[in-house]
Amino acid sequence: MFKKISNYFAIPLAICSVVFMALKPSPSLDVAMYSTEGMELDFTVQKEEPSKATEVHLSNPFQTQHTYFPYxxxxxxGFKEALAFKESRGDYFTVNTLGYLGKYQFGAETLKLIGIYNPQKFLYTPELQEKAFLANAERNKWILRRDIKRFDGKYINGVLVTESGIxxxxxxxxxxxxxxFLRSYGSQNFxxxxxxxxxHxxxxxxxxxxxxxxxNKRAKAIL
Structure with a gap:
């Protein structure tokens, strides 16, 4: 009988003890006991820059989406992409109102000079357009090599002449x-x-x- 009575008191007592320990306020933290002395605290965290990508969406059904980076x-x-953005907003498959083709806006006669005789194939072949840009630049650099050497670094009508500008x-x-333009010191401005x-x-x-x-005098665009 005594054992049964004691069980009635033991269970509530145990519950009260658990509740008391759970609700017992913990002693306040003494921050004076802790110090950062002697610790290496010189950390550098790289700040992420926001993306500068500019997406150019094109309507031609044969074209996949391209993302261009003007920066x-x-x-x-940087030179060729900036020039392409000025010419066509980077659109490989565009034809302007005067019939100039592609990302860099080539005319049919200029294409012939660098070995391209099929404008339609050129328009739908981005790799060929990239090769055409380089070949045309190489050819122009050969034609203008003496003018580049003579005028590079000089000012004409307030404009600094550089090879890339030429x-x-x-x-x-x-x-x-x-x-x-160069030999007239700016008076003949096409x-x-x-x-x-x-x-400009x-x-x-x-x-x-x-x-x-x-x-390169004989530069050609060949796939």
Whole structure:
């Protein structure tokens, strides 16, 4: 009988003990007991920069989506992508109102000079367009090699003349128009049908590293 009575008291007592320990306030933390003395605390955490990618969505059914990066610095890739963005917003498959083709807006006659005789194939072959851009730049660099050496680093009508500016202007207007601009010290400034001028391209595309473009009189675009 005594054992049964004791069981009635033991169970509630155990429950009360558990509740008391759970609710018992813990002693406050004494921060004076802790110190960072002697610890290496010189940490550098790299801050992530927001993405600078600009997506260009094109409507041609044969084209896949491309993402272009306008912030490629002053490298050769920065040069050609900046020029492509100016010409066509980077669209490989566009044809403008004057019939100029592709990402870099080539005319049919210029394509023939670098060995391309099928404009339709050219328009739908991005790899060939990239080769055409380089071949045309190499050919223009050979034609303008003496003018680059003579005028690079000089100012004409307030514009600093650089090799990349000369090559960009030659892409717009042809090397002959660039020669006229340089040798007339800016008085002969070619303007295309949309109002773009040799001087504007000379300034806009100044200072890129185009040293990887080799002067080549017989440059061709071949897949």
């Amino acid at each position: 490629l610095g002053k490298s050769y890739h 090559l960009a202007a030659a892409h717009l207007a042809g090397p002959g128009s660039v020669k006229k 303007s295309d049908a949309y109002g773009s001028t040799v001087k 391209y000379m300034k806009k595309f100044s200072g890129y590293d185009t040293s990887s473009i080799k002067a």
